[in-house]
Amino acid sequence: MFKKIIFCFFFFANQSLASESWNGSEGLKRLEESQFKNDFYQLVNFYQPQINPLYCSVASSVIVLNALNYEKIPSQKTGEIINPDGKIFSFKIYSQQGFLNEETDKIKSRKVIEYKSKNSNSEYDPGMNLNDLSQILSNSYHLKTTLISVKKSDQETKENFRQNLKIILNDKEKFLIANFNGKILGQKTDGHFSPIAAYDEESDSVLILDVALHKNQWFWTSVSELVSAMNTKDGDFYRGYLVVENR
Numbered sequence: 001m002f003k004k005i006i007f008c009f010f011f012f013a014n015q016s017l018a019s020e021s022w023n024g025s026e027g028l029k030r031l032e033e034s035q036f037k038n039d040f041y042q043l044v045n046f047y048q049p050q051i052n053p054l055y056c057s058v059a060s061s062v063i064v065l066n067a068l069n070y071e072k073i074p075s076q077k078t079g080e081i082i083n084p085d086g087k088i089f090s091f092k093i094y095s096q097q098g099f100l101n102e103e104t105d106k107i108k109s110r111k112v113i114e115y116k117s118k119n120s121n122s123e124y125d126p127g128m129n130l131n132d133l134s135q136i137l138s139n140s141y142h143l144k145t146t147l148i149s150v151k152k153s154d155q156e157t158k159e160n161f162r163q164n165l166k167i168i169l170n171d172k173e174k175f176l177i178a179n180f181n182g183k184i185l186g187q188k189t190d191g192h193f194s195p196i197a198a199y200d201e202e203s204d205s206v207l208i209l210d211v212a213l214h215k216n217q218w219f220w221t222s223v224s225e226l227v228s229a230m231n232t233k234d235g236d237f238y239r240g241y242l243v244v245e246n247r
Contacts, residue, residue, distance in 0.1 A: 019185050019187065019220060020219060020220040022217065027207075027219075030202075030203055030220055034198045034200040035201065036199040036200075037169060037197065038170045038171070039168070039169045039171075039172075040197040042067045042172060043063055043067050043195050043197050045067070046062075046070070048062065048096070048211070049213035049214065050096070050211045050212060051096045053214075054113065054115065055211075056127070056189070056192050056211050057133045058096045059096055059193075059211040060195050061099060061136070061137060062094045062095060063195055065094045065141060066093055067175060068173075070093075073094060075090035075091055075092050076091050076098050079093070101140075104140045106139075107132060107136050107139060107140065113128060129235060129237045130147060130234070130240055134147045137244060143245065143246060144246065144247045145244055147240065147242055149237070149239070150231045150238060150239060151231065158223055161223060164176075164243070165196070169198060169199050173246065174245040175245070176196040176242070176243060177241060177242045178193065178196050178240075179191070179193050179230065179234070179239040179242075180192060180229035180232070181229050181239065182212075184228055184232070185229050187212075188212070189215055194212070196208060203222070204222055204224070205223065206223060208220075208221060
């Protein structure tokens, strides 16, 4: 019985240590002292929570699209208003309502993504995996995407991830979208997407701008824990992260 109590204590202690609130004293200290946080200031201006339980990939993409191309976004028909005289009030920002369209249907149908129909294998396959999202951003939105599948959680993988964090998070032309199992981080999500906004070298942790605001707030988590959470499978595909930039 004593061993069971000790096991439960350490299990739940580790769960609680998996993440740190972004706006508590420790979280704010990390953000203030971080040397790799340029992306935070660009992404936070366009942050929006996902508008339904299946749109974590969509919300993450829209945040990044707007951060990359704010000055060049064409008017989006899903947001335009036409007055009685026929004048069009433009809406020059990407939205989740218009992100999926006929073009993205060529990669994965909206009906399949939204749990309204089965895929070609006669199976329900809601949401997107990392490969789906990479193809949509690349083929439908003409961005350059680099997909990194996290197939191991060893020290080499973690160190490579740290180096990418340091380079990309201070490059205003590149952004990171992570695909991970939130349960491993002690969060309320399962398979999930969210942008990475900062890296604090002293605590070896990253700031996740969690788009599932109906479940979680933004949080810090260790590189080691995030790599473990990305080193999981979504069907036949490993999770991981995308580096997104303009071509």
